[in-house]
Amino acid sequence: MTLPSPRTTAGAAALARIVAAPSSAVLAFDFDGTLAPVVPDPRDARAHPRAAPLLRALSPLVRSIAVVTGRPAERAVEYGGLDSVPGIVVLGQYGRERWEGGVLSAPDPSPGVQQARDALPELLKDLEAPEGIWVEDKGQALAVHTRRTADPEAALDLVGTPLAELASETGLLVEPGRLVIELRPGGADKGVALAGFVAEQGAESVLYTGDDLGDVAAFDAVERLRLGTVAGITVCSGSAEVRGLAERADLVVDGPDGVVELLAELAAALDGGRPG
Template identity: 40%
Template sequence: MPFMEFLTDRAEERYDEFIAAAPNVMIGLDFDGTLAPIVADPEKATIHPQAPGVLLELAKSFQVISVITGRPVDQVLRLGGLEAIGQQITAIGGELRVFGHYGAQQWSSTDKEIRSSAPPAGLAGFIAELPRLLAEARTPDAWVEDKGLAVAVHTRRCADPEESYARLLPVLANAASAHGLDVEPGRRVVEIRLAEMDKGLVVHALAEQDGVHGFCFIGDDLGDLAAFEAVRALREQGLATLLVTSESGEESALMALADVAVPGPSGVVEFLAKLSVEALRADF
């Protein structure tokens, strides 16, 4: 696969329109599978080595860059080295924002404070019930990650990851709805979290700021679908938009909506580097 592929006839025009709308545009980036390669132990994920330099270059042409993830903010700041990148971006007049827990936590490189919603009411009860649910789904080897405002159940390290995932999802979905929580299915992970919070709401909130003429979002997984749909809604309102899918071969749901496909995080950084070079050139 080449490092980027336009998926529709209209996509190349959308790319040009997005560049022409710089710097008054937003760039939203998922973290895992997009800026960082997927690894078996999510605690060991690290940002692609070229990503920090590329994000700084991007900040010269695009006002606000946002990382929008299901992870807690402090974790993604650490795994991504995003505090240091944010400091450099702020120093040249830009802003790096990080949205964790699908928007329930926020951080900006300009004020450096993590703002957090309260944990969802049903979460403690759900977590107490988890051992019984894992037994019921016959997935005692699933790995539970307590994320504070959410809980994630991973099957990537199970003896049979796909089958375990298929058995777990309906069991967890039932229990979550009984506790007033939402499930977020992902690549060999099911997340249980606050209802009524998703990446699409973050996209809409960002786009509501004054003077935003365009939005580009890059993601790789089902949790990014809401963001893709939100960007499509902005397109209907006349914004210059671009949807990019970071392809893994594990999840293809975003492909039908995307303008551009890139092969995983290495393709993402190459794509972002191209975007920043061409936006700078368009400035002259």
């Protein structure tokens, strides 16, 4: 197996440092669209079958492995089989939650989330929202999905402005995604979560892989880190639905299949690596 060639000098330098000194590297990943294929109902999402075995192979070789996701941390652990990966840390709800070693740390839910939860049913009824719109209650946030409607893009346009107004009224932020709009508290994003984790680990290099608009903040964090002493590479799990992130990435792979191939190639490149 041969590692792919990043298209940027900074990305190539970071990948080379990870291979040369893996014990000082953090490998971090989004979940949906990255480790797991996107599916019509997010409750049906499961990690690629090769993801957890490959993360297990990499875990003893690097400083740390993290999953940074908008999902509740425990749900990502369950859907990804991540509790089988020694030492993995899952930063859920954009970093508001932390799962490590079977223990979950999370703040109390924002009062604005409860206000939005109470208002959403009437809002969707007044909009005459089409059949198939589904509200995912994440506890710390609420996500309105349109993927299962007859015309997902039209449904997304229908609810976009009213959801933005509701967010403003309840003190929440709007987080757009792949045929989903999420209402969540401020004060946390994937960039803050990733940068904090890299600093905590004392890492000298970081690889971050994502697929959607919520990962832009993490890409920004990698770019800021490499202005200092941390080498960083951004990887996009590419798809036909989301193209903007690919334009920012140092390396683009073909969806979750491409992500696991990259993990296998990285495991093979590191001393003692055993690709799955």
